Amino acid sequence: MIESLFALTPATVTWTPAVGMVMLACNVAAITLGKATIQQPNVGPAMPGDAKFFGGFSAGAVLGTTSLGHVLGFGAIQGLAAQGLL
Template sequence: MTVIPTLISPVLALTPAVVTWTPKVGLVMILCNVIAIAIGKATIKYPNEGLALPNNSFFGGFGHGALLATTSLGHIIGIGAIQGLAASGVL
């Protein structure tokens, strides 16, 4: 039964270190989401298609799908930015 830990140990060695949450980490995530929303605002052809959000002035005229897509992209960019900044010692 020692075969399983032998196969898993190289995989566990590849996982990045966990970054603890600080206000700097939160600020990086917010900035990445704002950048992704700006990218979405410039590139989405029909941003208000689909379900409407409660107040369009707060959400930039986006519909439900466009807002979900842009904030999802923002979180993906944010994860990479936080991991990269933490690895370089900035965070």
């Protein structure tokens, strides 16, 4: 039984600059999507420092868009790795 559980563990992708670029691209896409669709991006606690650096987003908007970017990036990396492209 234990041996069959080990067979279910997926192979992990080793980090390379290409993997980092895919994650970066997905985060940029999510931030762009958030910038276009969030109706009140500056409501809530402000980001520390210069607000212009964060595009006028509040802390919640930054966390939300980058969280979505990481979910998209995870899926993209796993999909590209499964196809042998990463």
